[in-house]
Amino acid sequence: xLEAPNGNTPSRSGLYYRVIEEGAVSAGDPAVRLPAPRGGPxxxxxxxxxxxxxxxxEVIQRLLEAHVAERARRDLEEKRARSNx
Numbered sequence: 857x858l859e860a861p862n863g864n865t866p867s868r869s870g871l872y873y874r875v876i877e878e879g880a881v882s883a884g885d886p887a888v889r890l891p892a893p894r895g896g897p898x899x900x901x902x903x904x905x906x907x908x909x910x911x912x913x914e915v916i917q918r919l920l921e922a923h924v925a926e927r928a929r930r931d932l933e934e935k936r937a938r939s940n941x
Contacts (some may be wrong), residue, residue, distance in 0.1 A: 874923070897922050906931060910939050 873887060892898075897919050905911040905919055906928065916936050920929065 874925075893922075897924075902928055905935075909935075911935060913939070 873889075901915070902919055902924060905915055911932075913936070916932050919932055924932070
């Protein structure tokens with residue numbers, strides 16, 4: 857079982873929004889939840905790969921094929937490079 861640095865097991869991540877366009881947001885502004893692409897990775901999969909020091913190559917590839925944040929993409933690419941020597 858994977859553990860976060862604080863000792864918790866990442867299994868429930870809550871709700872995350874992707875920012876499409878920068879701008880000001882105020883209380884009461886609508887937030888729209890669009891369905892995720894069918895078969896796409898879940899946030900918990902990204903969390904697990906983040907906390908795992910060497911996730912399997914197929915997991916890294918699956919996540920890199922999805923729309924993940926640039927910081928997460930860099931982390932995955934660095935892990936791939938370390939595992940490939």
